[in-house]
Amino acid sequence: xxxxxxxxxxxxxxxxxxxxxxxxxxxxxxxxxxxxxxxxxxxxxxxxxxxxxxxxxxxxxxxxxxxxxxxxxxxxxxxxxxxxxxxxxxxxxxxxxxxxxxxxxxxxxxxxxxxxxxxxxxxxxxxxxxxxxxxxxxxxxxxxxxxxxxxxxxxxxxxxxxxxxxxxxxxxxxxxxxxxxxxxxxxxxxxxxxxxxxxxxxxxxxxxxxxxxxxxxxxxxxxxxxxxxxxxxxxxxxxxxxxxxxxxxxxxxxxxxxxxxxxxxxxxxxxxxxxxxxxxxxxxxxxxxxxxxxxxxxxxxxxxxxxxxxxxxxxxxxxxxxxxxxxxxxxxxxxxxxxxxxxxxxxxxxxxxxxxxxxxxxxxxxxxxxxxxxxxxxxxxxxxxxxxxxxxxxxxxxxxxxxxxxxxxxxxxxxxxxxxxxxxxxxxx
Amino acid sequence: xxxxxxxxxxxxxxxxxxxxxxxxxxxxxxxxxxxxxxxxxxxxxxxxxxxxxxxxxxxxxxxxxxxxxxxxxxxxxxxxxxxxxxxxxxxxxxxxxxxxxxxxxxxxxxxxxxxxxxxxxxxxxxxxxxxxxxxxxxxxxxxxxxxxxxxxxxxxxxxxxxxxxxxxxxxxxxxxxxxxxxxxxxxxxxxxxxxxxxxxxxxxxxxxxxxxxxxxxxxxxxxxxxxxxxxxxxxxxxxxxxxxxxxxxxxxxxxxxxx
Ligand code: SF4
Numbered sequence: 001x002x003x004x005x006x007x008x009x010x011x012x013x014x015x016x017x018x019x020x021x022x023x024x025x026x027x028x029x030x031x032x033x034x035x036x037x038x039x040x041x042x043x044x045x046x047x048x049x050x051x052x053x054x055x056x057x058x059x060x061x062x063x064x065x066x067x068x069x070x071x072x073x074x075x076x077x078x079x080x081x082x083x084x085x086x087x088x089x090x091x092x093x094x095x096x097x098x099x100x101x102x103x104x105x106x107x108x109x110x111x112x113x114x115x116x117x118x119x120x121x122x123x124x125x126x127x128x129x130x131x132x133x134x135x136x137x138x139x140x141x142x143x144x145x146x147x148x149x150x151x152x153x154x155x156x157x158x159x160x161x162x163x164x165x166x167x168x169x170x171x172x173x174x175x176x177x178x179x180x181x182x183x184x185x186x187x188x189x190x191x192x193x194x195x196x197x198x199x200x201x202x203x204x205x206x207x208x209x210x211x212x213x214x215x216x217x218x219x220x221x222x223x224x225x226x227x228x229x230x231x232x233x234x235x236x237x238x239x240x241x242x243x244x245x246x247x248x249x250x251x252x253x254x255x256x257x258x259x260x261x262x263x264x265x266x267x268x269x270x271x272x273x274x275x276x277x278x279x280x281x282x283x284x285x286x287x288x289x290x291x292x293x294x295x296x297x298x299x300x301x302x303x304x305x306x307x308x309x310x311x312x313x314x315x316x317x318x319x320x321x322x323x324x325x326x327x328x329x330x331x332x333x334x335x336x337x338x339x340x341x342x343x344x345x346x347x348x349x350x351x352x353x354x355x356x357x358x359x360x361x362x363x364x365x366x367x368x369x370x371x372x373x374x375x376x377x378x379x380x381x382x383x384x385x386x387x388x389x390x391x392x393x394x395x396x397x398x399x400x401x402x403x404x405x406x407x408x409x410x411x412x413x414x415x416x417x418x419x420x421x422x423x424x425x426x427x428x429x
Numbered sequence: 430x431x432x433x434x435x436x437x438x439x440x441x442x443x444x445x446x447x448x449x450x451x452x453x454x455x456x457x458x459x460x461x462x463x464x465x466x467x468x469x470x471x472x473x474x475x476x477x478x479x480x481x482x483x484x485x486x487x488x489x490x491x492x493x494x495x496x497x498x499x500x501x502x503x504x505x506x507x508x509x510x511x512x513x514x515x516x517x518x519x520x521x522x523x524x525x526x527x528x529x530x531x532x533x534x535x536x537x538x539x540x541x542x543x544x545x546x547x548x549x550x551x552x553x554x555x556x557x558x559x560x561x562x563x564x565x566x567x568x569x570x571x572x573x574x575x576x577x578x579x580x581x582x583x584x585x586x587x588x589x590x591x592x593x594x595x596x597x598x599x600x601x602x603x604x605x606x607x608x609x610x611x612x613x614x615x616x617x618x619x620x621x622x623x624x625x626x627x628x629x630x631x632x633x634x635x636x637x638x639x640x641x642x643x644x645x646x647x648x649x650x651x652x653x654x655x656x657x658x659x660x661x662x663x664x665x666x667x668x669x670x671x672x673x674x675x676x677x678x679x680x681x682x683x684x685x686x687x688x
Contacts, residue, residue: 041525064448123476139457157448157570168634
């Protein structure tokens with residue numbers, strides 16, 4: 001075999017539109033392009049001139065899979081600009097909302113988008129024929145996550161209850177109480193999930209990555225913390241742009257984000273896990289160990305186990321928050337808007353999501369910058385493929401193509417997110 | 430029933446956030462039942478398998494924003510017996526239609542480093558501007574019960590039963606105190622189509638128009654009243670420049686407040 005080209009024109013089981021091109025010549029990979037052709041939607045451009053209070057609802061529309069992440073990063077950035085801190089039960093409720101999104105998004109990816117690759121099915125519906133119980137458990141577990149978002153946020157996709165300063169309306173203790181029994185079930189179901197995912201056949205593939213995630217004093221990170229890496233990065237959120245830059249490459253409608261002087265890095269569940277294992281609950285840690293994971297893991301295919309471990313954590317954390325919940329008097333803290341710049345970075349299911357806004361007089365947004373997780377992982381994905389393909393070059397075209405797709409899905413790429421922050425030229429019709 | 434006798438369902442994506450098609454995967458209680466009744470023949474977000482058309486029912490998410498997509502939607506139409514556009518992007522152009530109000534010069538002033546790599550149209554338009562659409566399902570995002578209703582209606586050859594009255598009707602029905610009275614304006618409920626079960630007012634906030642204009646909305650009298658109450662022109666403008674900014678009634682109203 002001499003020349004070979006692997007092509008996937010429309011990558012399935014990811015959110016958004018992407019394509020893959022791998023060129024092989026005499027057993028070496030000469031070109032890898034993970035191409036994003038999702039049309040740009042200009043969010044940063046039309047946020048200009050909008051009121052600061054509109055950012056959570058507008059930016060949610062960047063991604064239907066992780067709207068809570070966009071809402072959280074935007075409200076934190078605005079509060080940062082105004083010098084406000086949201087604490088106590090309001091802060092806990094935000095965490096609860098995020099737990100819901102993690103559960104729903106992780107379970108969707110683990111069972112419905114990624115597991116079929118490992119087990120050789122085209123999709124979850126076909127997988128359900130042989131693994132009916134597991135799929136039913138997945139749907140039930142996912143629903144617990146969705147219902148948390150529903151109760152706290154008003155609806156699953158694009159919740160309406162989040163505002164700068166807190167919420168519009170607070171749930172009562174009773175309204176949350178209905179989740180208790182289901183969460184107790186969900187903890188067990190997600191432990192089962194970790195076990196099941198631990199038994200999958202994993203390609204032998206490890207690399208040395210620079211992982212980047214939030215790290216908080218004592219919690220597994222959702223909304224707050226410093227940005228750290230396993231190679232010495234330790235910065236406050238507002239220093240993000242001093243350390244990371246975006247490159248625009250020809251083959252993609254998304255920007256590639258790189259670390260200055262150091263290049264590609266890795267965000268998402270695996271990065272969080274490697275940097276925050278000690279912040280997981282004992283039950284989540286134990287589930288991880290029983291599935292054969294250490295306190296660090298460098299095989300991106302095993303992110304499917306790590307996502308399951310994080311689901312255990314999110315279920316436990318949600319239960320804890322609900323049990324300690326006392327409804328506060330006010331649904332939101334008072335806002336006193338002022339001109340300034342605000343930074344926010346939170347842990348979306350797929351990794352860190354950075355927002356920066358410049359606010360002018362009367363609360364108007366002058367300038368916005370949004371860096372979603374997928375654009376940060378894009379370069380790492382391409383580098384993975386460069387190393388992944390050569391030892392497998394003798395596989396059939398169909399097999400190798402599928403395995404490459406699987407390698408991309410390790411990152412749960414959300415392509416809708418990755419393109420929507422672009423500022424672009426408009427071609428005249 | 431043999432596999433090939435089931436009606437074929439296809440899901441297509443154009444410029445969008447994926448939220449509307451995700452609604453289908455969020456039907457946790459109905460998903461496996463739906464999959465028994467229809468063959469999910471093309472749904473890239475969920476499956477790498479692609480079954481060739483023609484399709485009995487195509488659900489189309491997203492708006493048209495590139496020359497390539499303006500071509501592709503015709504192929505989708507040709508291969509579909511029924512075509513239903515789902516969500517504000519597909520039925521009105523979505524939030525990305527905010528570009529429609531900027532002049533090209535203003536946009537090119539925010540030029541990207543390598544603009545020559547990108548191809549895009551200067552307007553974001555709904556599916557019905559390009560091809561015949563059998564039914565439009567509103568919402569940003571769509572409501573999952575309405576989605577299940579639409580799918581089963583088409584499979585049974587009947588018209589979907591979705592309301593065209595305003596959010597106000599839903600509010601009254603669920604007994605929510607009118608937001609215009611309780612929280613004060615603005616609330617787009619009187620001019621917005623129902624479908625969300627008057628969600629925002631029940632959370633003590635005004636409706637912001639996810640489902641787009643209802644039939645014959647009187648937006649002008651609403652904004653005239655709010656102006657008297659002290660709302661500024663810029664606030665009125667932003668209110669109608671949301672996810673359905675390009676829907677005709679909302680577009681005209683926002684333009685009336687543009688200086
Ligand atoms: S209508 Fe709203 S929810 Fe649906 S795809 Fe468009 S932005 Fe997403």
